[in-house]
Structure formats: C-alpha cells, structure tokens
Amino acid sequence: MKQSWTLTKFRIMLAMRNRAFLFFGVIIPVALLFLFAAIFGRGGGRAVAYVLASILAMTVMGSFWGLSQQLVIFREQGILRRFRLAPAGAGAMLASSIFSNLVLTLPAVAIEMALARWVLHMPSWGNLAGVFVMVTLGGATFATLGLVVASVANSMMETQVINQLLWLAFMLLSGVTVPLPTLPAWLQTVALYLPATYLVTGLQRALLDSAGPSQLGAEILSLGGSTLIAFFISRQIFRWEPEEKLPSSAKTWTLAALIPFLLLGMWETRDGQRRAQARSIFRSTYEAPQRKQQNKPAPDAPAAPAPPAPGSGVRPE
Amino acid sequence: MTSPIIQVQDLRKNYGAVEALRGVSFEIAEGEVFGLLGPNGAGKTSTIEILEGMRTPDGGSARVCGLDPQTSGDEFKRQVGAVLQSTSLPDKLRVSEAIQLFASLYGVSPSPDHLLARFGLEEKRDAFYGKLSGGQKQRLALALALVQQPRVLFLDEPTAGLDPQVRREIYDVIAELRAEKKTILMTTHYIEEAERLCDRVAVIDHGRLIALGTPRELKERGAGTTRIELTLARPESDGALRGLDSVTDCREIEGRTVLHSTRPPATIVALVKHLEASGNELKSLEIVPPSLEDIFIELTGRRLRD
Missing domain, CATH: 3.40.50.300 (P-loop containing nucleotide triphosphate hydrolases)
Known part of the structure; x- marks a missing residue:
C-alpha cells in the first residue's frame, strides 16, 4: 500500500508537469462545456445540467486514454523495468494509475461543476453524493480499461488504434455527444452494452433527477464490477519488458472485463428502464421548455426561436 | 574463497x-x-x-x-x-x-x-x-x-x-x-x-x-604465446606473416600488425628475412606481455568487439 501511495504521488507530479495533461484534462473539457452550453444549453437551466453530465463523462472517460499511453511509453522506454528492480509490484504500479487518475480528475470535475453552477446558472448541484460516486467509479472503470489496453497493446501505435476505436464508440454511442434517445432504436440497443452509457446516464440522473447512490445501483454494480475484473485482468497480463509480447489467447481474456456490461446490456435490452429514463430526462430537459415557450403568448414581439435540441428529435425504442 | x-x-x-x-x-x-x-x-x-x-x-x-x-x-x-x-x-x-x-x-x-x-x-x-x-x-x-x-x-x-x-x-x-x-x-x-x-x-x-x-x-594461462606488435613501411598480407616460423595468429589492429608467437626469437628472425626478401621495411617492433584481449582471441579465435 505504501508503494502504491509513493507511486501515486510520483505519477501525479509527472502529470502536473505535462502540459498536454492540463490541456486535455482541464482546458479542453471546460472549453467544450461553454461551447456545448452555448449550443445545447439554451433551453433553460436543466439543459446546462444535461450538457454538464456529458462533459463530466468525457472528463472521466479521458482517463483511459492518458493512462494507457503513459504506461506503454514507460514500458517502451525501459522505465517500467527500472521500477521492476524495486519492491513495487504490478499491483502497486496499476493501483497508482487508478489513484493518481482519480486525484487528478476530481479537481477538473469540481471546476466544471462550479462553472456550470455559477457562470452558466445551472439551477442546482443535483445529488452531489451521486455525482461523486459516478465520477469515482467511472474514473476507476475507465482507468482500469486503459490499463487493460496498455497491457494488450504491443506498441504505441497499437495503443492509439485501440484507443481511437474505443473513444469513437464511447463518444458517439453512449449519449456523451449525441443524446441516447435521438439515436436509432438499434443503436440505442448497442449503447446498452457500452460502459460509457452507464456513466452518462448515471451522471444525468444524479444531476437532473437528484438520484443518490442508493438509486444508482445498476450503474454502481456494473462500473464497480468492471473495475474489479479489469484490474484483475490487467494485473495478470501486466508486462514490464518492452520485448515481452502478449500471447493471442491472453488478448481474448481481456474481453472478460466487459462481462458486467454484456450482462447488464442483455438485461436492459429485455427488461430494463434505462432507455425510458434517458428519454424522460431528455424530454423534461428539452421538450418541456420548448412546449412552454411555444404556448406562451407573445404580447409585443414575435416569439423567440425555439432552442435547438441536439439531434432531430426523440426516437422510439 | x-x-x-x-x-x-x-x-x-x-x-x-x-x-x-x-x-x-x-x-x-x-x-x-x-x-x-x-x-x-x-x-x-x-x-x-x-x-x-x-x-x-x-x-x-x-x-x-x-x-x-x-x-x-x-x-x-x-x-x-x-x-x-x-x-x-x-x-x-x-x-x-x-x-x-x-x-x-x-x-x-x-x-x-x-x-x-x-x-x-x-x-x-x-x-x-x-x-x-x-x-x-x-x-x-x-x-x-x-x-x-x-x-x-x-x-x-x-x-x-x-x-x-x-x-x-x-x-x-x-x-x-x-x-x-x-x-x-x-x-x-x-x-x-x-x-x-x-x-x-x-x-x-x-x-x-x-x-x-x-x-x-x-x-x-595465455603465456604460451607472446604478442609482437609491428609497424611496417607498407602493409603485408596476413597470410604471408601468418606463415612465419612459430606464428599462431596475425591481425591488423589500429594500423599495427600484431603477431602471436610461441617462439619470439625464431619468429623475429623469420620476419626480418621475409621483409628483406620482399623489399619491405620494419619501422618499429615491440614485444609485449599478453593482454586479456590476447587471451580472448586465443580462446575464441576472435576479438571482443568483432
């Protein structure tokens, strides 16, 4: 444990000296918050919270990207093998990745929330305990997925290809950039198998419906379960040496990290309420204010244009 | 120990x-x-x-x-x-x-x-x-x-x-x-x-x-051979010098010819005769105790950095 903490401090220190981390971890999400709020947040205060849920999810998910790259760079440059000589096992090295990521993500999340509340006039904080649990567990989930990618990829090039594919799927299909209810029905079903979807819907529910940890059971179970499995897998396939290659059979093993989401996706597809919840939150955010505005009489001037909603409208399941 | x-x-x-x-x-x-x-x-x-x-x-x-x-x-x-x-x-x-x-x-x-x-x-x-x-x-x-x-x-x-x-x-x-x-x-x-x-x-x-x-x-252990380092007016082929009396090895190392000999006096006499016959000139000759490099060459037949 002491070694994990020592390595965590070391990783945080390195991240703070990395301009790319500050740029991608703090500046870009804040810029996107204002951009998205300007485009999609004009429907009222709830729309800002809706946008914030996406930005928080994006900030949290970014962890898998940076961590996997850093670990592969460490391995390729022979830095990991220097640590191998010291009493710091794979578990301590991997745990330090998750802890440092969490420590670095929480301030960025706090800044984004504060800006949304005080500058963009988000009507309430939502349920802070719920937000904290989702950010913490989400951060751990995506950090461990990043560690699995780092162990699977044999080179920086491979890491980037895998990350691009995962990032694209998470960004487009989970509700981060395109609201889940506006996707075609079959894509909504695909989204139910992605970890990012549970992070986004969990954050939306915590921020917009004030859902606390006790109401976020499915999200907590799936993200927590995935974190544990992914951590176990990444520990089993961790490689210190640049020339060590992972056997193909071990690569298949890594898919086990997605088992919780496979099970949850199957259950949600058949019995779950996730799509209905996402639709309800979306409608209450964008369609209710739109209707209110349309019904309001315009005494002197023509009615203001309706706030644009992302996507072309809510699609059926 | x-x-x-x-x-x-x-x-x-x-x-x-x-x-x-x-x-x-x-x-x-x-x-x-x-x-x-x-x-x-x-x-x-x-x-x-x-x-x-x-x-x-x-x-x-x-x-x-x-x-x-x-x-x-x-x-x-x-x-x-x-x-x-x-x-x-x-x-x-x-x-x-x-x-x-x-x-x-x-x-x-x-x-x-x-x-x-x-x-x-x-x-x-x-x-x-x-x-x-x-x-x-x-x-x-x-x-x-x-x-x-x-x-x-x-x-x-x-x-x-x-x-x-x-x-x-x-x-x-x-x-x-x-x-x-x-x-x-x-x-x-x-x-x-x-x-x-x-x-x-x-x-x-x-x-x-x-x-x-x-x-x-x-x-x-390598004292069975002695190292003779030469500088010649013009280069000789390795084969010619390797054939001299009692020579076990001949190499060019950093511009010098290095011979290993089991009987240095016999080798030097043979060398002088050979150079006279071929019209070449001996500019320097040094007999040095064997180094670890020599031992390595003797043991493996090649130089360390080959």
Missing part, C-alpha cells in the same frame, strides 16, 4: 531456437568484484538479468544472498542493487526526486544529499532527468542502485556508450565500491575495465563460460 554470496549452477536460457546460455556455472565470494567478459550476444546480460530476477532461466539454478532471485520477492530486492543496460526514467523527473522516489519504495529514509555528493550530482539535484548527459544519467543510475545500501551490486555494461573521460569517472566510483568490499558482478566488453576493476573475470562466449580466474591468472 569465503562462502559464496552468488552461486550459479548450470544456468541455461533459450530465446526460441537461440541458446543464449548453455550451462554457465560460477560462484562469487562476498566483497569480490567479478567481471563477465565477452562480446555482444555472448550471454552476459542474460546471466546478470537472471541473477537480478528479471528473467527466468530454462535450466540450472541461481542463488543470490541465499535467495532464489525469481521467487524471493521484496526480500531479495532489498539485498541487491542494479544498473541495467537499457533503462530510463521519465524526462520530467528531477535528480533529487528520483533518489527520494526509490528510497521511499525501499522504505529507507529519503535523504538524497549523501548520494548526490558521492556521485558528483549536487549541482544537478534540481535538473530534469531528460536534461542530463549520458555520464550524469549513469552516475544517477549508480546512485539509485545504492539507495537501499544493497549487499550485492549488478552492473550491466556500466560504461557502454560513454566517452573515455566519463568512463574513467565511473571506474573511480566502482573502485571506491570495491574498496568498501561491496560485492559486485559486472558485465563488460571492455578489456581494460575487466583488468582494472575486477578481482576475477569469467570469459563468456556463445553462452558458455570458457575461462575463469584473476586477470593475472588468465594472462599467465
């Missing part, structure tokens, strides 16, 4: 079809500086990395401080320090932070001042690792290897790629450690390094240990 602190018995290691180690055995006493001398690819790094616990042997056994390097975990890691051949640290890590980091991992009091002073790094204490020269990086690697005051030190090619002045600085550090009776196993392909620093040397080639002894013993 006192009781061995390192014991290697019939060590074997394969990389696919390549046999990197084919049954290497030796013992090292506490306080001894032991050199593994051989060309690139001889099996030196495989041997030292097995002893560091970084690689698993395919056969044989290795014990360091009475522990199995592969299975003894943190207890073993606290007993040994190492300078790896290919390693690095993050560019944005400061020198003093690196020492504190590793001291903290070993659970020892993180006071870098003593190590910084010892390795001449005080002025660089706040410098980033990425800004250090090759020699400074190597001195830091040595400082890190000693951070937990290990009983055994492994140095894998500690001066490879360094310029001669920096190499001499590293020699001085190793000589100090030797004076402190630290047990050191080092690999090298520099003859002068082995001769200057090591109490005993094992010559390794193609995964086999082919000679073992003190540098003096090894040289005496």
Whole structure:
C-alpha cells in the first residue's frame, strides 16, 4: 500500500508537469462545456445540467486514454523495468494509475461543476453524493480499461488504434455527444452494452433527477464490477519488458472485463428502464421548455426561436 | 574463497531456437568484484538479468544472498542493487526526486544529499532527468542502485556508450565500491575495465563460460604465446606473416600488425628475412606481455568487439 501511495504521488507530479495533461484534462473539457452550453444549453437551466453530465463523462472517460499511453511509453522506454528492480509490484504500479487518475480528475470535475453552477446558472448541484460516486467509479472503470489496453497493446501505435476505436464508440454511442434517445432504436440497443452509457446516464440522473447512490445501483454494480475484473485482468497480463509480447489467447481474456456490461446490456435490452429514463430526462430537459415557450403568448414581439435540441428529435425504442 | 554470496549452477536460457546460455556455472565470494567478459550476444546480460530476477532461466539454478532471485520477492530486492543496460526514467523527473522516489519504495529514509555528493550530482539535484548527459544519467543510475545500501551490486555494461573521460569517472566510483568490499558482478566488453576493476573475470562466449580466474591468472594461462606488435613501411598480407616460423595468429589492429608467437626469437628472425626478401621495411617492433584481449582471441579465435 505504501508503494502504491509513493507511486501515486510520483505519477501525479509527472502529470502536473505535462502540459498536454492540463490541456486535455482541464482546458479542453471546460472549453467544450461553454461551447456545448452555448449550443445545447439554451433551453433553460436543466439543459446546462444535461450538457454538464456529458462533459463530466468525457472528463472521466479521458482517463483511459492518458493512462494507457503513459504506461506503454514507460514500458517502451525501459522505465517500467527500472521500477521492476524495486519492491513495487504490478499491483502497486496499476493501483497508482487508478489513484493518481482519480486525484487528478476530481479537481477538473469540481471546476466544471462550479462553472456550470455559477457562470452558466445551472439551477442546482443535483445529488452531489451521486455525482461523486459516478465520477469515482467511472474514473476507476475507465482507468482500469486503459490499463487493460496498455497491457494488450504491443506498441504505441497499437495503443492509439485501440484507443481511437474505443473513444469513437464511447463518444458517439453512449449519449456523451449525441443524446441516447435521438439515436436509432438499434443503436440505442448497442449503447446498452457500452460502459460509457452507464456513466452518462448515471451522471444525468444524479444531476437532473437528484438520484443518490442508493438509486444508482445498476450503474454502481456494473462500473464497480468492471473495475474489479479489469484490474484483475490487467494485473495478470501486466508486462514490464518492452520485448515481452502478449500471447493471442491472453488478448481474448481481456474481453472478460466487459462481462458486467454484456450482462447488464442483455438485461436492459429485455427488461430494463434505462432507455425510458434517458428519454424522460431528455424530454423534461428539452421538450418541456420548448412546449412552454411555444404556448406562451407573445404580447409585443414575435416569439423567440425555439432552442435547438441536439439531434432531430426523440426516437422510439 | 569465503562462502559464496552468488552461486550459479548450470544456468541455461533459450530465446526460441537461440541458446543464449548453455550451462554457465560460477560462484562469487562476498566483497569480490567479478567481471563477465565477452562480446555482444555472448550471454552476459542474460546471466546478470537472471541473477537480478528479471528473467527466468530454462535450466540450472541461481542463488543470490541465499535467495532464489525469481521467487524471493521484496526480500531479495532489498539485498541487491542494479544498473541495467537499457533503462530510463521519465524526462520530467528531477535528480533529487528520483533518489527520494526509490528510497521511499525501499522504505529507507529519503535523504538524497549523501548520494548526490558521492556521485558528483549536487549541482544537478534540481535538473530534469531528460536534461542530463549520458555520464550524469549513469552516475544517477549508480546512485539509485545504492539507495537501499544493497549487499550485492549488478552492473550491466556500466560504461557502454560513454566517452573515455566519463568512463574513467565511473571506474573511480566502482573502485571506491570495491574498496568498501561491496560485492559486485559486472558485465563488460571492455578489456581494460575487466583488468582494472575486477578481482576475477569469467570469459563468456556463445553462452558458455570458457575461462575463469584473476586477470593475472588468465594472462599467465595465455603465456604460451607472446604478442609482437609491428609497424611496417607498407602493409603485408596476413597470410604471408601468418606463415612465419612459430606464428599462431596475425591481425591488423589500429594500423599495427600484431603477431602471436610461441617462439619470439625464431619468429623475429623469420620476419626480418621475409621483409628483406620482399623489399619491405620494419619501422618499429615491440614485444609485449599478453593482454586479456590476447587471451580472448586465443580462446575464441576472435576479438571482443568483432
């Protein structure tokens, strides 16, 4: 444990000296918050919270990207093998990745929330305990997925290809950039198998419906379960040496990290309420204010244009 | 020899079809500086990395401080320090932070001042690792290897790629450690390094240990031949000189012709006759005692850096 903490401090220190981390971890999400709020947040205060849920999810998910790259760079440059000589096992090295990521993500999340509340006039904080649990567990989930990618990829090039594919799927299909209810029905079903979807819907529910940890059971179970499995897998396939290659059979093993989401996706597809919840939150955010505005009489001037909603409208399941 | 602190018995290691180690055995006493001398690819790094616990042997056994390097975990890691051949640290890590980091991992009091002073790094204490020269990086690697005051030190090619002045600085550090009776196993392909620093040397080639002894013993073992170094007015073919009386080997080394002879007087007479007949001229001739390089050539039929 002491070694994990020592390595965590070391990783945080390195991240703070990395301009790319500050740029991608703090500046870009804040810029996107204002951009998205300007485009999609004009429907009222709830729309800002809706946008914030996406930005928080994006900030949290970014962890898998940076961590996997850093670990592969460490391995390729022979830095990991220097640590191998010291009493710091794979578990301590991997745990330090998750802890440092969490420590670095929480301030960025706090800044984004504060800006949304005080500058963009988000009507309430939502349920802070719920937000904290989702950010913490989400951060751990995506950090461990990043560690699995780092162990699977044999080179920086491979890491980037895998990350691009995962990032694209998470960004487009989970509700981060395109609201889940506006996707075609079959894509909504695909989204139910992605970890990012549970992070986004969990954050939306915590921020917009004030859902606390006790109401976020499915999200907590799936993200927590995935974190544990992914951590176990990444520990089993961790490689210190640049020339060590992972056997193909071990690569298949890594898919086990997605088992919780496979099970949850199957259950949600058949019995779950996730799509209905996402639709309800979306409608209450964008369609209710739109209707209110349309019904309001315009005494002197023509009615203001309706706030644009992302996507072309809510699609059926 | 006192009781061995390192014991290697019939060590074997394969990389696919390549046999990197084919049954290497030796013992090292506490306080001894032991050199593994051989060309690139001889099996030196495989041997030292097995002893560091970084690689698993395919056969044989290795014990360091009475522990199995592969299975003894943190207890073993606290007993040994190492300078790896290919390693690095993050560019944005400061020198003093690196020492504190590793001291903290070993659970020892993180006071870098003593190590910084010892390795001449005080002025660089706040410098980033990425800004250090090759020699400074190597001195830091040595400082890190000693951070937990290990009983055994492994140095894998500690001066490879360094310029001669920096190499001499590293020699001085190793000589100090030797004076402190630290047990050191080092690999090298520099003859002068082995001769200057090591109490005993094992010559390794193609995964086999082919000679073992003190540098003096090894040289005496090669006393069957004498080295005759010549400078000629114009070059002669190797074949012509190799055929001279009692010559066992003939090579061009750095502009000089080096002959190995079992009977120097007979060789020199034959050489003078040959040069007269061919109209060539002898500009200098020197008879030198055999070096470890000569022994290596004699044992393997090739130079260390071939």
